[in-house]
Amino acid sequence: MLTAIEAAARARTPVADLLDELYRFDAAGAYRQMPHEMPFGPGHADQEIARCPDGACSRTERPRPAGLSPRCRLTGERMPTRATG
Numbered sequence: 226m227l228t229a230i231e232a233a234a235r236a237r238t239p240v241a242d243l244l245d246e247l248y249r250f251d252a253a254g255a256y257r258q259m260p261h262e263m264p265f266g267p268g269h270a271d272q273e274i275a276r277c278p279d280g281a282c283s284r285t286e287r288p289r290p291a292g293l294s295p296r297c298r299l300t301g302e303r304m305p306t307r308a309t310g
Contacts, residue, residue, distance in 0.1 A: 275304035
């Protein structure tokens with residue numbers, strides 16, 4: 226399901242119906258609960274880089290730690306991030 230949503234988003238087609246279908250999915254009533262201890266380490270805020278949403282330019286920018294990704298200065302769209310690892 227996620228693959229179909231990603232493909233539709235990349236093709237710039239509406240994904241609302243796919244998201245609705247995903248949210249209605251309930252793996253046989255699976256019980257969902259946050260773990261008592263979160264499995265997170267200290268992490269590093271500088272391990273992500275945002276890039277042009279359409280790959281049309283070479284602009285990159287480091288997002289603010291725990292913040293939203295920056296916006297493209299031309300289109301106003303959020304710039305996708307990826308780990309720099």
